[in-house]
Amino acid sequence: MAGVAGGNDFQWCFSQVKGAIDEDVAEADIISTVEFNYSGELLATGDKGGRVVIFQHEQESKNRPHLRGEYNVYSTFQSHEPEFDYLKSLEIEEKINKIRWLPQQNAAHFLLSTNDKTIKLWKISERDKRAEGYNLKDEDGRLLDPFRITSLRVPVLLPMDLMVEASPRRIFANAHTYHINSISVNSDHETYLSADDLRINLWHLEITDRSFNIVDIKPANMEELTEVITAAECHPHQCNVFVYSSSKGTIRLCDMRAAALCDRHSKFFEEPEDPSSRSFFSEIISSISDVKFSHSGRYMMTRDYLSVKVWDLNMENRPVETYQVHEYLRSKLCSLYENDCIFDKFECCWNGSDSAIMTGSYNNFFRMFDRNTRRDITLEASRESSKPRATLKPRKVSTGGKRKKDEISVDSLDFNKKILHTAWHPKDNVIAVAATNNLYIFQDKIN
Amino acid sequence: MFAKGTKRKFSDPGEEPALGAELGPVVRPLSSTYSLQRQSLLDMSLIKLQLCHMLVEPNLCRSVLIANTVRQIQEEMTQDGTWQIMTQALAAAQCPADRLVATEVLCRPSEALAAAQKEEEEEEVVVAAAMEEDVDSEANPLSSSSFLPAPFGAEPGWEDEEDDSEDEDSEECPSDAEDVPDSRRGDQVFGTFEIKHPAPPPDPALEELFSDVDPSYYDLDTVLTGMQSTPKMGPYDLLDSLSPHAAPALSTGTSCRSDLNELDHIMEIIS
Numbered sequence: 001m002a003g004v005a006g007g008n009d010f011q012w013c014f015s016q017v018k019g020a021i022d023e024d025v026a027e028a029d030i031i032s033t034v035e036f037n038y039s040g041e042l043l044a045t046g047d048k049g050g051r052v053v054i055f056q057h058e059q060e061s062k063n064r065p066h067l068r069g070e071y072n073v074y075s076t077f078q079s080h081e082p083e084f085d086y087l088k089s090l091e092i093e094e095k096i097n098k099i100r101w102l103p104q105q106n107a108a109h110f111l112l113s114t115n116d117k118t119i120k121l122w123k124i125s126e127r128d129k130r131a132e133g134y135n136l137k138d139e140d141g142r143l144l145d146p147f148r149i150t151s152l153r154v155p156v157l158l159p160m161d162l163m164v165e166a167s168p169r170r171i172f173a174n175a176h177t178y179h180i181n182s183i184s185v186n187s188d189h190e191t192y193l194s195a196d197d198l199r200i201n202l203w204h205l206e207i208t209d210r211s212f213n214i215v216d217i218k219p220a221n222m223e224e225l226t227e228v229i230t231a232a233e234c235h236p237h238q239c240n241v242f243v244y245s246s247s248k249g250t251i252r253l254c255d256m257r258a259a260a261l262c263d264r265h266s267k268f269f270e271e272p273e274d275p276s277s278r279s280f281f282s283e284i285i286s287s288i289s290d291v292k293f294s295h296s297g298r299y300m301m302t303r304d305y306l307s308v309k310v311w312d313l314n315m316e317n318r319p320v321e322t323y324q325v326h327e328y329l330r331s332k333l334c335s336l337y338e339n340d341c342i343f344d345k346f347e348c349c350w351n352g353s354d355s356a357i358m359t360g361s362y363n364n365f366f367r368m369f370d371r372n373t374r375r376d377i378t379l380e381a382s383r384e385s386s387k388p389r390a391t392l393k394p395r396k397v398s399t400g401g402k403r404k405k406d407e408i409s410v411d412s413l414d415f416n417k418k419i420l421h422t423a424w425h426p427k428d429n430v431i432a433v434a435a436t437n438n439l440y441i442f443q444d445k446i447n
Numbered sequence: 448m449f450a451k452g453t454k455r456k457f458s459d460p461g462e463e464p465a466l467g468a469e470l471g472p473v474v475r476p477l478s479s480t481y482s483l484q485r486q487s488l489l490d491m492s493l494i495k496l497q498l499c500h501m502l503v504e505p506n507l508c509r510s511v512l513i514a515n516t517v518r519q520i521q522e523e524m525t526q527d528g529t530w531q532i533m534t535q536a537l538a539a540a541q542c543p544a545d546r547l548v549a550t551e552v553l554c555r556p557s558e559a560l561a562a563a564q565k566e567e568e569e570e571e572v573v574v575a576a577a578m579e580e581d582v583d584s585e586a587n588p589l590s591s592s593s594f595l596p597a598p599f600g601a602e603p604g605w606e607d608e609e610d611d612s613e614d615e616d617s618e619e620c621p622s623d624a625e626d627v628p629d630s631r632r633g634d635q636v637f638g639t640f641e642i643k644h645p646a647p648p649p650d651p652a653l654e655e656l657f658s659d660v661d662p663s664y665y666d667l668d669t670v671l672t673g674m675q676s677t678p679k680m681g682p683y684d685l686l687d688s689l690s691p692h693a694a695p696a697l698s699t700g701t702s703c704r705s706d707l708n709e710l711d712h713i714m715e716i717i718s
Contacts, residue, residue, distance in 0.1 A: 090504050116504075178507055197507040226515055228508045247508050280488060280519060284512045334484075338491060343509045 012379060013391045015430070016070055018045075018055070021383065028158065031434035033421055037101040040425040043071055043432055044111060045439055046096025052113055052166075054124065071441055075124055077166040078116040092117050098183050100192070102205075110169070112192060116179040119194055121170035121205065127163045131155040144434040175201050175211045182232045188239040192239045195232035195244060200257075214262045215244060215254065230288050230345075237297045241266075242404035245302060249286030253313065266422045269311055271318045281333040281342065289345035294354040295426075301357055303348040306330060308359050308369070323369045323376065326361050328372025328399045328410050341415050351424045363408070365395055381419060381433045381440040391445065484530070485520055492517045 020029065028049025035044050043055040056074035083092040094115055102110040108125040133155040138144055178196035185192045193214070194201050200215035215232075219225055228247045235241035240256045252265035273282065285305035293300045294310075297322075302309050306327060309319035325346075329336060336342040341362075348359040361367045361378075369376045378395045385392055398407040421434040429444040495513050524530040 088504070179504065225511060228511050230508060246511055280485075280516055283515055287508070287512060310672075334488070337488075340495075340509075343506070343512070 001231055008301045011391045011445050012431075012442045014386050014440070015381070015389075015443045016441040017438055018053075018071075018073075018387050018441075025437045029437040031421060031437060031439060032095050032097065033099050034423040034432050034434050034439065035099045035101060035111075036423050036425055036432070037111075038103050038372070038426060040108060040427050042074065042101070042421070043441075044099045044101070045432075045434065046079065046099050046113060047297065047437075048093075048095040050078055050082070050094030050096060050115065050120070052077055052079045052096065052111075075164040075166050077114045077119060077122070079122065080118065083117075097145070097180055100183050100185050102185055103189055105189075112183050112185065114180050114183050115196065116171070117176055119172040119180070119183060119203075120168050121172070121239065122166050123169045124164060124166045127165060127407050128160060129157040130160045132158045170205065170208050172203055172208050172211070175203075181230060182244075184232060184234040184242070186239050187237055191239075193232060193234060193242060195229050197228040200232055200242075200244060200262075204348075208312065212260070214256065214260070216261065216263060231291045233293055233300075235297055236293050236295060243291055243293070243300060245288035245291045247287040248283060249288055249304060251288065251291060251300070251302060251311070267313070267316050269316050269319075271309070279333070281337060284337070284342055285333065290347040292348060292350060294350050295352065296354055299354065301344050301348055301350065303359055305342060305346075308348050308357060309355070310371070321371065323357070323367075325359055325367055326365075326397070328397055332410065336415075339415065341418075344418055344420065346418075346420050349422055349424045351429070352426045356424075358422050358424055358431065360422055360433070362415050362418050363413040363421055364417040365397075366419045366422055366433055379442075381435040386440075389445070394443065485523070489517060489520045540646070 019031075019152045028047060028051075031045050032048055033044075033046040033134045036189070037044070041057050042422075043057075045053050047053075054072060054075045055071035057071050058068050058069040060069045080094040082094045084090075085092055092115065098112075098114050098115050100112045102112070102121075104110075108123050111122050111124070111296075113122060133153060135149060135151065135153045136144060169226075171321045172194070175355060176194065176196040176199070178197045180194055182195040183192060190206075191202055191204050193321065193401060194203065194211075195215075198216065198218040199213055201211040202214050203211045204406050215229070217227065217229060226248075227289055228246055230245050232242060233246035235243075241253065242256070243251055245251045249270065251269040251271070253267035254262035255266045257263060258264070273286075288302045288304050290303040291300060298313060300311050300313060302311065303325075306329060307325055308323045310321040310323075322446075333342060348357060350357055355372055356368055356370050358366060358368045364381045365378050366381065367376060367378050378397070379392045380395050393406075396404075396407045397413070398404060398409050400410075403409050417436065419433055419435055423432045425431065431442050433440045433442065492513050496517070521530070567652065
């Protein structure tokens with residue numbers, strides 16, 4: 001079967017699955033974000049219960065060099081707790097909306113995690129040695145009187161069991177009236193932006209009591225509100241450039257050098273609507289749920305309800321590539337509106353070389369598109385195909401007419417099993433797919 | 448209340464254009480199927496907006512998208528004249544205690560609703576005379592047009608069967624529907640997100656209703672039928688979303704205020 005990426009025929013196979021197998025999924029265990037760090041050594045997940053779990057890639061074993069190493073739990077901590085806004089009498093969910101890693105600068109790892117209202121900078125550090133041999137205390141542990149100490153003894157570092165500590169280093173709070181949907185670290189490694197439904201703020205990583213508002217689309221009269229911000233991201237190389245997407249299917253690129261308040265965009269990306277396909281749901285399905293720059297910085301990708309689009313930053317009037325994710329849902333929009341699935345926010349991601357893109361769908365299906373060969377594949381994250389190194393079988397949804405063997409009909413799709421969050425290793429062909437409370441890791445089989 | 452993930456059949460068999468399917472240019476065929484579907488979509492959307500009142504702040508993006516959809520339907524109905532017909536019919540029919548009678552598929556009928564349906568049938572005769580098209584008895588366009596001002600303006604959705612409020616209502620509701628300029632129809636959906644925004648002109652019907660407050664009105668059950676959950680408020684009036692019960696300042700009418708305070712007091716006792 002056709003593989004994706006590189007032009008070589010390779011196949012995706014199961015590597016690991018994390019999470020409980022129970023049918024009864026606790027709400028708190030539902031994974032809400034997945035992110036590899038810059039080297040791909042660490043993989044972080046956040047869940048609805050406010051916890052962050054970090055997996056670390058173990059080195060390949062010498063016995064089985066054909067197999068990439070596995071990801072094992074490295075650190076687990078409670079990032080956010082539920083809160084109560086007394087002024088509005090509303091709960092603030094502890095669900096982790098996004099995690100973004102900072103580039104590594106020393107032995108410790110840093111990441112930003114955010115819920116609806118508060119962003120936190122976490123430091124994850126290892127401790128595998130302890131100092132022994134102090135002669136400052138007596139046998140009972142009481143500090144000795146300095147006059148009693150007659151010799152100088154330098155403590156010795158002795159190995160201990162590895163301990164991974166996570167500590168909150170900064171808490172960036174009280175800057176967002178609305179729900180934070182995105183955070184993005186700037187290429188200067190000093191600043192980052194956070195976006196909610198109506199505003200985008202720029203922060204300095206060292207400063208928690210101040211942030212700069214750079215975009216504000218709140219109308220003077222809230223009754224005139226017809227459009228909200230859905231996602232935002234910093235350009236990977238140009239620290240003055242960022243983009244944000246809206247619920248009306250538009251993307252605005254802004255240059256922070258132009259003005260302090262970037263309400264006026266530098267570029268405006270919108271595909272003209274096809275009048276023949278207009279319906280009452282047109283606007284809803286055009287709402288962009290995710291926007292991601294390519295690693296090269298030349299392109300960006302947007303995800304709306306039915307498709308993924310790749311845009312060239314130099315061309316504003318239409319995308320250069322459009323990929324249909326699940327076009328068979330177009331005739332079901334009324335039902336999907338009724339059960340609220342039409343509001344599901346799917347994410348998308350690039351592979352390390354920008355030659356392929358991936359996004360999720362329903363029934364625990366996820367889709368990959370090869371930009372060079374124009375081939376696409378549908379795979380499923382399921383327990384059934386979870387045998388070690390088992391090759392994933394491509395799946396197909398039958399769109400009416402005769403249903404072939406091994407195909408699944410649209411009406412049999414499970415809309416409760418949705419893959420909203422996926423991540424692609426920055427260098428290797430390893431992917432992480434979040435299916436409700438389970439994290440699946442797949443990798444390519446090196447032939 | 449909406450079964451997520453339910454396997455659903457193609458909602459639109461036959462040749463009629465489905466709501467989700469491609470629609471032609473502005474002049475649409477006003478077939479009854481299409482009208483019904485559009486009506487059903489409108490009702491569904493209004494319920495969704497009302498059900499935004501939860502303990503956690505509602506998703507602003509979702510609310511905006513639903514409100515835009517409602518506005519779109521409203522504009523289309525205005526364009527093809529359905530809107531005017533309905534509002535005229537309302538004026539003629541001396542509109543009843545306004546209520547939302549959404550499609551039965553979406554609503555769980557309460558006893559009060561069942562009782563109210565009796566009088567609904569009476570109104571229908573008048574409506575049918577005024578309108579040329581078929582009106583489905585279930586998806587009562589009367590109700591939706593009278594309701595439409597509601598999240599945007601001032602209409603209660605009481606399923607109350609007290610007809611003595613009819614006279615007062617008749618003044619209130621057509622004027623609401625007609626006088627309120629179009630731009631305001633779509634309004635008040637968003638109140639103010641942070642601070643509760645008082646709703647526009649009160650409905651005298653409220654007075655009647657509050658005069659014999661029955662705690663059963665504030666059952667979560669009746670709220671879910673979309674009958675009475677805070678019809679005067681937009682989806683962003685979050686202070687009111689504390690409980691499904693009507694909040695203190697439902698209307699700016701001073702006449703209602705004392706009743707509302709009493710209501711509030713009663714709710715405290717009950718909860």
